[in-house]
Amino acid sequence: MRIAIQGEKGSFSEAAALHLSPAARMRYCASFAEAFQALMDARVDRALMPIENSLAGAVGENYDWLRIHPVHIQAELRLRIRHHLIVPPGQSARAIRRVLSHPVALQQCRDFLLRHPRWQAEAYYDTAGSVKHLMRERPPATAAIAGEPAARAYGARILYRGIEDNPQNYTRFVLLGRSPSPVAHGNKISIVFITANRPGALFKALAAFALRAIDLTRIESRPIAGKPWEYSFYLDFRGNLRDPGICNALRHLDEMSEVLKVLGCYKEAEKIYQ
Amino acid sequence: MRIAIQGEKGSFSEAAALHLSPAARMRYCASFAEAFQALMDARVDRALMPIENSLAGAVGENYDWLRIHPVHIQAELRLRIRHHLIVPPGQSARAIRRVLSHPVALQQCRDFLLRHPRWQAEAYYDTAGSVKHLMRERPPATAAIAGEPAARAYGARILYRGIEDNPQNYTRFVLLGRSPSPVAHGNKISIVFITANRPGALFKALAAFALRAIDLTRIESRPIAGKPWEYSFYLDFRGNLRDPGICNALRHLDEMSEVLKVLGCYKEAEKIYQ
Numbered sequence: 135m136r137i138a139i140q141g142e143k144g145s146f147s148e149a150a151a152l153h154l155s156p157a158a159r160m161r162y163c164a165s166f167a168e169a170f171q172a173l174m175d176a177r178v179d180r181a182l183m184p185i186e187n188s189l190a191g192a193v194g195e196n197y198d199w200l201r202i203h204p205v206h207i208q209a210e211l212r213l214r215i216r217h218h219l220i221v222p223p224g225q226s227a228r229a230i231r232r233v234l235s236h237p238v239a240l241q242q243c244r245d246f247l248l249r250h251p252r253w254q255a256e257a258y259y260d261t262a263g264s265v266k267h268l269m270r271e272r273p274p275a276t277a278a279i280a281g282e283p284a285a286r287a288y289g290a291r292i293l294y295r296g297i298e299d300n301p302q303n304y305t306r307f308v309l310l311g312r313s314p315s316p317v318a319h320g321n322k323i324s325i326v327f328i329t330a331n332r333p334g335a336l337f338k339a340l341a342a343f344a345l346r347a348i349d350l351t352r353i354e355s356r357p358i359a360g361k362p363w364e365y366s367f368y369l370d371f372r373g374n375l376r377d378p379g380i381c382n383a384l385r386h387l388d389e390m391s392e393v394l395k396v397l398g399c400y401k402e403a404e405k406i407y408q
Numbered sequence: 409m410r411i412a413i414q415g416e417k418g419s420f421s422e423a424a425a426l427h428l429s430p431a432a433r434m435r436y437c438a439s440f441a442e443a444f445q446a447l448m449d450a451r452v453d454r455a456l457m458p459i460e461n462s463l464a465g466a467v468g469e470n471y472d473w474l475r476i477h478p479v480h481i482q483a484e485l486r487l488r489i490r491h492h493l494i495v496p497p498g499q500s501a502r503a504i505r506r507v508l509s510h511p512v513a514l515q516q517c518r519d520f521l522l523r524h525p526r527w528q529a530e531a532y533y534d535t536a537g538s539v540k541h542l543m544r545e546r547p548p549a550t551a552a553i554a555g556e557p558a559a560r561a562y563g564a565r566i567l568y569r570g571i572e573d574n575p576q577n578y579t580r581f582v583l584l585g586r587s588p589s590p591v592a593h594g595n596k597i598s599i600v601f602i603t604a605n606r607p608g609a610l611f612k613a614l615a616a617f618a619l620r621a622i623d624l625t626r627i628e629s630r631p632i633a634g635k636p637w638e639y640s641f642y643l644d645f646r647g648n649l650r651d652p653g654i655c656n657a658l659r660h661l662d663e664m665s666e667v668l669k670v671l672g673c674y675k676e677a678e679k680i681y682q
Binding site: 167186187188189190191192194195237241244257258259300302304333334336337338340341343344347348349350351352353354355356357359360361362363365 | 460461515533576608615624629635639
């Protein structure tokens, strides 16, 4: 199986993809847009995308692509995110002046970086990419923040382990295909809808679920491009698409929506991969 | 009046602050965290923060700081965001090989950049900062993407105007103080709340507003740090804190919430600053 991910060899996305499919071959993409396009063009069989982080929140761009592209969520996965300070072998802590990483990783290690005021934090497009850059270009006095797979992938050394401020740091990923997965074993459903923009519209939409005691696990709003201050809503809830109560709830919601799209019915992630 | 903003001289935040208070002196901060801290430490009178963009969505980090710090929203402002390709005087379009800007600005000019495949887009921490860097360091063959105030502030030249993919590009800012503004003229209220994590909790919370025909203009969810997959909810709605119906709605919501904080009662922005 070929899986498109955003990021380099050694990225958290790659680690997540290999947990779901250990023999998969990765297609490393420079952007989320490119990974979605690779799936649409059938250059890969699946795409694996981060959708939310327990500290940083929703990956808004991926929510947008989920609505725009005819893709289907087939599985989800939760991965513990641990950040390490990584250097080329032989580099001492004392000589460090510059630390590269993805802006979200830098922010998640803020307290650690504040304890080292002589280090200049610098944004890089990717966590694993910052380690790759370190090992290939050997910029002087520079370290990177990334996960353990990145250190392994490029033969770099972990100088400090687990430097994130908050250890409750998890990312939820979704595995996407061009067709829906068989619903037989699904116990979780993701949808997106747009209501008419009138008072009480969201309340009435949520009534479709509350009146049937359907358990929402997540709501996310995203702006609609070209319609400032109007929003689409994303819901995750427990259930299977064959359950008559769920079918009724979706029919009820459809009545009150201008747009309603089922993003997928899949098995809820129970385990957290470390 | 001294106003803290995140960003450099010539940034969109500075432009927004000067619309609200033309004689204000800016305090330029490297991060949102630093701008909030400057306000809390009384090193400034106000802080002005972007809170959402009509294409990119919520500025999640600022929602988090609004809940954590004892600050009050005193006003809001909407600013049209126009991006330009900016170069040092004398630099020709033909010689460009590299384009610097904030990642969100690069993403909002994606179609324009795709039409120039020989240009390498590169993330920079700030739009105006990328123009400043261009003019101070004069890196070869490099352009920046930023707003007109940035070109003016550093004496740079606009080579292409309005290069954003979608012209419906607006950012909403909030002006923050250490005390609430007088509620007499407020017609909009922002709150944040956390419900008990049980089925139907959000629906019951929204009932406090729907049952009184109170018009919600915005809902945003944010993860709670340290409690993965639990969320706080931010609402904006029309009304004044002295209105008995609004008071009842907030009392009703408080009954069902573990946390409820009024972020401010202020005058809704009618105008869009260009």
